Amino acid sequence: MKEDIRNMYDDYVRTYINGELINEGHNDILTLGRNLIADRFKGRANVSGIDTANAFIAVGYGSGTTTAGMETLQAEAPAGSIGRTLIGSTFRPVTGSTLYITAWFYNSGGLGPIREYGLFTTGYDNDEVTIKTCSGIPDAGVLVARSVKDVVTHTSGAGDSLTVEWRITL
Amino acid sequence: MTEVLNVRDNVTLTSVNVLTGEVKKTKVHNLITKPGEFFLIDALNARANVIPAYTGSVYLAVGTGSVASNYWLGSLTTEVSGIGNPGREKPDSISRSNQTVLISTYFDTTAASGALTEAGLFVTGYDSGGTLRPIGPEVGSGILLSYATFNEVTKDDTNTLTIDWEFNF
Numbered sequence: 001m002k003e004d005i006r007n008m009y010d011d012y013v014r015t016y017i018n019g020e021l022i023n024e025g026h027n028d029i030l031t032l033g034r035n036l037i038a039d040r041f042k043g044r045a046n047v048s049g050i051d052t053a054n055a056f057i058a059v060g061y062g063s064g065t066t067t068a069g070m071e072t073l074q075a076e077a078p079a080g081s082i083g084r085t086l087i088g089s090t091f092r093p094v095t096g097s098t099l100y101i102t103a104w105f106y107n108s109g110g111l112g113p114i115r116e117y118g119l120f121t122t123g124y125d126n127d128e129v130t131i132k133t134c135s136g137i138p139d140a141g142v143l144v145a146r147s148v149k150d151v152v153t154h155t156s157g158a159g160d161s162l163t164v165e166w167r168i169t170l
Numbered sequence: 171m172t173e174v175l176n177v178r179d180n181v182t183l184t185s186v187n188v189l190t191g192e193v194k195k196t197k198v199h200n201l202i203t204k205p206g207e208f209f210l211i212d213a214l215n216a217r218a219n220v221i222p223a224y225t226g227s228v229y230l231a232v233g234t235g236s237v238a239s240n241y242w243l244g245s246l247t248t249e250v251s252g253i254g255n256p257g258r259e260k261p262d263s264i265s266r267s268n269q270t271v272l273i274s275t276y277f278d279t280t281a282a283s284g285a286l287t288e289a290g291l292f293v294t295g296y297d298s299g300g301t302l303r304p305i306g307p308e309v310g311s312g313i314l315l316s317y318a319t320f321n322e323v324t325k326d327d328t329n330t331l332t333i334d335w336e337f338n339f
Contacts, residue, residue: 034269038339040213042264042271043222051216090215094300097207099215168214170177170207 013117013147016163017154027117027147027166028066036123036142046131048122050101050168051090055121056134056141057103057164058084063115066146071125072139073118073146082109083138084120101166105154110162114152119145119166177202177210181289181318182334188279189328200318200335204241209295209315219302221294223264223273229305229312230275230333231258233288236319242298244314246290251309256281258292258307269339277331286323291315291335 014024029037039047048054060083062074077083082105091100101119120141122134134141145168154162183196202210212220221227235247250257259282261275273291292312294305305312316335325331 031269034339035266037210037214038266038269038271038337040216041210041223041337041339042266043213043224043227044266049216050214054216092208092211092215092217094296095204095298097204097211099211168211170211 011145011166011168013149014165015114015149015152016165017152018161019163022152023149025147025149027145028068029145030066030070030143031068032071032123032126032142033144036121036144039123046122047124048134050087050099050119050121050144052087054134055087055101055119056084056136057087057101057166058118058120058138059105059110059114059162059164060116060118061113063148066148070146071143073116073143075116076118076138077110077112077114079136079138081111084136085109098167098169101168103164105162105164107160108156110154111156112154114154115148117147117149117164117166118143178338179316180336181320183289183320183323184332184334185323185325186330187328188330194323196320196323198318198320200316201239201241202316203243203314205244205295205297205313206315209293209313212295219294220296221305223271223293225261225264227294227305228261228264228273229258229292229307230261230273230335231290231292232277232282232284232286232333233257233290234284234286236287239317239319243317244297245310246288246314246317249309250282250284250286254280255283256307257309271337271339273335275333275335277325277333279327279330282331283326286325287321288317288319289333290317
């Protein structure tokens with residue numbers, strides 16, 4: 001068998017409105033995201049995981065191509081539109097190397113013509129000194145991965161929900 | 171930009187003869203096992219009980235066996251062990267530069283002697299059956315994160331051995 005084994009992350013993002021799958025697309029792991037994955041491997045202090053206590057999924061209106069050095073979404077939905085929410089659940093099957101991540105935006109959250117999605121948590125900036133703390137504030141934290149897809153227009157309404165499902169496979 | 175992220179690793183063994191100063195280097199690739207993949211995902215997910223790769227929570231083991239590598243390998247074929255000749259050690263350093271994590275482990279003249287042909291990194295994580303396997307100095311403890319085989323490196327009490335294990339994310 002091959003001695004040089006390459007394990008590829010097969011990442012993608014699915015968008016649901018009221019439980020109906022609207023679209024699906026791949027995403028890119030960014031430079032700071034790769035650093036963060038390496039830091040999580042070695043247990044570096046102050047670096048959070050992709051978990052329900054620390055990580056957020058954000059949505060935005062930018063449609064530009066992803067570049068490795070991106071640190072924020074192009075146009076994250078403002079706080080008034082509740083453009084980001086804490087991850088609601090994570091799951092890895094017993095014999096699988098896929099991390100299933102789900103976040104829900106209810107009612108008045110995640111509104112607008114959504115084109116881009118970002119996965120954020122707390123980690124280090126490029127200078128390896130500054131900690132970028134993740135929170136509910138737009139652009140806060142380390143952008144681990146980004147996805148750009150066809151537009152999804154999410155409008156406010158009682159009982160209305162936008163669900164983002166993110167998969168990272170090693 | 172590319173849509174995927176690769177994880178590669180390389181192993182460099184450096185043997186130094188303390189009598190003559192002769193240095194021999196062996197460089198090989200290796201594989202990340204399936205439980206190793208589980209560990210990496212669990213570490214990213216901050217899963218309870220999964221201990222990241224601190225210097226105190228990793229062991230590097232060497233062995234004298236020979237087996238075709240497979241993703242579900244759980245242990246070395248013949249891990250070196252015995253009184254006065256421990257075959258596994260905690261790393262001396264774990265560092266990161268950009269997306270590369272380097273784990274360096276040093277065996278002095280009193281350890282890891284034998285006709286070495288295999289090595290593995292062990293950590294605390296969940297095995298293929300979902301059972302947590304804690305790491306320790308005992309032979310076979312922990313899960314095998316990564317495995318490498320190589321042409322025989324003869325290690326005895328006149329040699330030291332440093333093994334540098336790189337993970338490139």
